[in-house]
Amino acid sequence: MSERTGAQVLVDQLKIHGVDTIFCVPGESYLAVLDALYDVSETIRLIACRQEGGAAYAAEAYGKLTGKPGICFVTRGPGATNASIGVHTAYQSSSPMILFIGQVPRAHQEREAFQEIDYRRMFGQMAKWVSQIDDPRRIPEYVSRASHLAVSGRPGPVVLALPEDILTEAVAVPDAGPYRRAKAAPAPEDMLALREMLAGAERPLLIVGLAGWTPEAALDIRAFAEANQLPTAAAFRSQDVVDNRADYYIGATGVGSNPNLNKRMRNADLLLVAGARLDQLTTAAYKLIDIPRPKQKLVHVYPDPDELGRVYQADLLINATMPEFAAAARNLAPVDGSQWAGWARSGREEYLKFIKPTPTPGQLNFGEILAYLREHLPAETIVTNGAGNYTAWCHRFYEFSVPRTQLAPTNGSMGYGVPAALAAKLVHPERVVLAFAGDGCFLMNGQELATAMMYGLNIIFIVVNNGMLGTIRMHQERNYPGRVSGSTLVNPDFAAYARAFGAHGEVVEKTEDFPAAFERALAANRPALIELRVDPEALTPGSTLSATREAAVAKKR
Template sequence: MNPFPPRHGGQILVDALLGHGVDHIFAVPGESYLAVLDALHDVQENLRLIVCRQEGGAANMAEAYGKLTGRPGICFVTRGPGATNASIGVHTAFQDSTPMILFIGQVGSDCVEREAVQEIDYRRMFGPMAKWVAQIDRADRIPELVSQAFHRATSGRPGPVVLALPEDMLEATATVADAPRYQPVPAHPGAADLASLRQRLAAAQRPLVIVGGSGWNGEACAALRQFIEANDLPVACAFRFQDLFDNRHPNYCGDVGIGINPRLAQRIREADLLLVIGARLGEMTTSGYTLLEVPRPRQQLIHIHAGAEELGRVYAADLMINASMAPMAATLANLPPVDAAAWHATVAAARADYEAHQRRVAVPGTLDMWAVMQTLSARLPEDAILTNGAGNYATWLHRYYRYPVFRTQLAPTSGAMGYGVPAAIAAKIVQPQRTVVCFAGDGCFLMNGQELATAVQYNAAVVFLVINNGMYGTIRMHQERRYPGRVCGTTLTNPDFAAYARAFGAVGETVSRTEDFAPALERALAAGRPALLELQLDPQA
């Protein structure tokens, strides 16, 4: 008897996903992959299909899943417009180094190169923003190529992979064995590199550690903390990776990103050794490549990264170590500590600078966002997940919220607006026991606000905070700096966001005074269903 009965391509693909441990798919359905939907019908208890309202929302949900779990987020969309809508999630996954696989229904092989309806060459479209793009033209090669996709998405510097699925291939029948579950292959540091790292650290007078990037887990963060404490080092987190180190810890001195504390920026410039673990040292983390000089920084630089291609890409470091975060952190934790007497006093000073940067600032209007942040910090549980997209409103979160534990922050380093809403929904669906709060500006929210329908459909009880100042705030800020008095294109006329939420079946309230926020938050947290609070801010706040 043949142990591998004939199966159509859609069934082979779904079996492959199950074999690789996939438990969630985020999708907008399309007739181009009906065979996959048919196969999913019989496995809904083991593989949950989350149907979204727009492919940008689905792709962002898959990306957030990848961030949250460390496993590839899976997204299915249809060809043409579906793929172009999903591209924003692929771009975010690429810049944020998030494992993700986007499956795209493709025109049948009899229509290729005829500019058929919604036909696109996905290799050319996604090539610059994915680790690998391929098309599966034969059903018997599905297990092989899907296995390759998982390995590519998780190897080295993690990132997105795109696979196109011709419609007739999915309906074809094949007899083929399933591939075994993928095995991530981490890179380990060498003994000579570790000896050099310790020697350089021991000789330093003003060291500073910057941590960031993907590939971390709870154990790696605990090992990192052990290394930091053993050597009494000041540590900062790269842009939107603030949850890699407990912000309440006395050695934590702030985040290195947009709106960086000027005192922290000065410390980075004056450091004689920068130990960068996992961060790419991209534009946001380096303040536009000004904190470190290109190509040879003034500071001695040790750069540790999982992607060999990233090392030496912009900065010629004194020591470059190609290593994945989990084995690197474990090795650092076991490294004999050095004498920290030379920099001991600077740790407390750096911490004091961080705390001073969080003091209350006066803003106009009846709703004080500093007070809002204090309420959230006091009320939310330690493992609450906070998500956001892009905009000036996010500065309140980055500057004033102290992320306590790993994977409490989901935010795009790509600077993509519209990320916070779908990311929060995905987080609540995947980990329903945790409190999830989404921060979104008025402009940011409406880029994926339709996914409130998804939240209601799957009872994802997220609390959405819509910070409404009636404008595209970041763009307005730069506009007024560069072209004073010439406002154009940045003013918004918004709906009643609370009524908008209620129309979907969610809770909706409007908050315009500071004293009203705390009780409104309590009602939202207790609602047991999605809840939206519109926070009406003075435009100058």
């Protein structure tokens, strides 16, 4: 057995586990890994981003999009702290990811050496496992465990620290084999109990969430919903699991959700929840489902047994991974859905009414632009966004029909959309990739335009510019009307900003000017940015800034 450096062993393990893309910001603490990657550049793409937060976001999005661990390398100290935002996003979004961090040499540890941090303490609550490889002979073992953990059960992030000196030490060590996803199938008696509960329901509602869906599993759960004429909603930022254009789909829960859908969650007599944690956003701050015993009958299906019973005591708990549950659900004999046909039909009608664009102040109506995009873009288009009030329009007026076409952070993390789009275009260069960002959101990672230019990733970025941090301003006006503090923005000319990178850039100020501008962006054959200048009075799809303030003032009288 020939000797290899620790870095060469590490890179060989990544190849064995099927890694084809690595996102990074180069650092001196893992120079040996960068050198080892030079020798495998034909099989592993190294994407050098401009900030570690962007690299980590891109790796998280890669994991969400492919189901394989997204791989990110950063340097110690500041590199790791910058990357932590992507780890937190991966944890709350249930996305498989492995973050490798260059670490100070073993001989320097516990002295507060240059940029030294104890990563077990730092990342302990935001990752499935955090460890440090102190023996290069154990690299195959650690990378294998990290890969298995990232994709199994509830998918999520793993963090491994790499002391600089283990990467240059020569060792003779055998390789591991490729990882396999651990599967958990539902018990047959549980599926029969589920069917019996469904057959006895009058107002059932299926809610699907993010945790571990494959495209095949998404198709299986769609077939189950269709066969049973089962009204179906998506948990926060999980809209692409089901076909939004199907008759059984009645909307998405979460921020800016349809009030009628919230009523349906309260009034349902059976909630079948698959892959969703029933977290704060999905349950409207835990107001739609009583704690700990819901008034609705509850079937909770989730891949992590620690989540089952954590907040809600369900009538039926099913610990299963989504592909296995969805396949079992599809194979169940359908029940007679005619007893809830009216319930399902009215839910669909409420949804279709809700996605019609609403009038908004100013010359540009963002809802009408999204309606245009949903009618003209291919179904396979991948749409990304970060966080901010602009996303209420995105989630309400755009529709998804193909699995794994929505990339959005369930932890409400700003700056996500731009780097997530990098991953999307790398995985699917043949597709249209559309990244939405608010003016505040965009400038948190707008520098990754340089990465898009460097690697020829022809993404279309749409920046919604209203000159403020819209979500914060909304909450200010609701709670402290008229007392604006810290939420006003002075922005650059975003189109000129894009052109400075070599991208196509233009400004749209009227709704009717958007289609031609979008066609020019599609035809630009390079990254393109369209800045939408929106009236700040258009605070949400359903309320103006002035009306929000006036309502708050009246409430305080």
